Amino acid sequence: MSLLVSTRPSLSFRLNFNLLRRPTNLPLSSASLTPKPPPLPTPPLHILRRAPYSSPCTPRAASTAATAYSILRDSGAAAAILAGAYALVSAFDFLTRRNLIEQSLSRKLVHILSGLFFMVSWPIFSTTTEARYFACLVPLVNCLRLVIHGLSLASDEGLIKSVTREGKPEELLRGPLYYVLILILCALIFWRESPVGVISLAMMCGGDGIADIIGRRFGFLKIPYNQQKSWAGSISMFIFGFLISIGMLQYYSVLGYLHLDWVQTVQKVALVSLVATVVESLPTTEILRTLASE
Numbered sequence: 001m002s003l004l005v006s007t008r009p010s011l012s013f014r015l016n017f018n019l020l021r022r023p024t025n026l027p028l029s030s031a032s033l034t035p036k037p038p039p040l041p042t043p044p045l046h047i048l049r050r051a052p053y054s055s056p057c058t059p060r061a062a063s064t065a066a067t068a069y070s071i072l073r074d075s076g077a078a079a080a081i082l083a084g085a086y087a088l089v090s091a092f093d094f095l096t097r098r099n100l101i102e103q104s105l106s107r108k109l110v111h112i113l114s115g116l117f118f119m120v121s122w123p124i125f126s127t128t129t130e131a132r133y134f135a136c137l138v139p140l141v142n143c144l145r146l147v148i149h150g151l152s153l154a155s156d157e158g159l160i161k162s163v164t165r166e167g168k169p170e171e172l173l174r175g176p177l178y179y180v181l182i183l184i185l186c187a188l189i190f191w192r193e194s195p196v197g198v199i200s201l202a203m204m205c206g207g208d209g210i211a212d213i214i215g216r217r218f219g220f221l222k223i224p225y226n227q228q229k230s231w232a233g234s235i236s237m238f239i240f241g242f243l244i245s246i247g248m249l250q251y252y253s254v255l256g257y258l259h260l261d262w263v264q265t266v267q268k269v270a271l272v273s274l275v276a277t278v279v280e281s282l283p284t285t286e287i288l289r290t291l292a293s294e
């Protein structure tokens, strides 16, 4: 005997009751007297069988629903990350205003954390091709914010205090603006599909940021060709840039976005970290200043 148990109109399961039944071919009294009852028939392997699925949706309706879901998910993710970016800058503004950390440290911590958190947040977005455009809205809104305040069209002391070196609005149009533009480019071009964007951002945010923090504190021994940079800063850039890149690649591999040969990856990331460290240590500002004055 089988019974149809229906939970939802579209899903139904056939429950086979053979297993639960006691043998009925014997009267109760004789069953108790008979030493050995006949063996039960072999139980079927599947007691729960799924009835054929019949969707009430047409393929077109299902695809519209999926698109609507992706748009909703991507807009929600962009809004949440935008709020996170605002909260991060506000938190560092709070810390600098209370003199709990120096302005230069605040700026570098925002530099390290905002890009890395932004990159870590990418898996929240859907798998559609448009997802990266939604993600780019976050640095784009911050880019507009930097331009508006950098040109002094509006004033935001908190933003200026937490991301500039000397507290001048026009500083927003240099380091911070280039930074968000690079975030936009990496998200648009490489997104979650290429290790190039992941490594570039890990070096720019993590490596370069840590070089400053360590170099300012322990950079007594300067690099021969650049008296502004130190061995301590450059060595930390190499080590942390390498470790953060590997960590981020591992994160994207575990989530299934990247499939890497780790021996080759470690070698290549070490080489990229070395090249980035050497480039960062060059006296580019001095060279550009000399060229501009000629």
Ligand SMILES: Nc1ccn([C@@H]2O[C@H](COP(=O)(O)OP(=O)(O)OP(=O)(O)O)[C@@H](O)[C@H]2O)c(=O)n1
Pocket: 165, 175, 208, 211, 212, 213, 214, 215, 216, 219, 228, 229, 230, 231, 232, 233, 234, 237, 280, 281
């Ligand atoms: N390899 C490095 C890099 C930085 N620093 C220290 O960090 C400071 C800031 O260097 P830099 O990264 O060039 O940052 P900023 O000049 O603040 O400007 P930006 O972050 O916009 O590049 C330097 O003066 C230096 O004390 C260092 O010792 N060694």
Ligand SMILES: C/C(=C\CO)CCC[C@H](C)CCC[C@H](C)CCCC(C)C
Pocket: 081, 082, 084, 085, 088, 089, 107, 108, 110, 111, 113, 114, 115, 117, 118, 121, 138, 139, 142, 162, 163, 164, 175, 176, 179, 180, 183
């Ligand atoms: C100080 C900075 C660079 C100079 O070296 C960094 C400026 C950061 C921007 C003002 C804010 C950028 C926010 C990111 C686009 C998103 C961060 C999201 C995350 C979840 C916190």
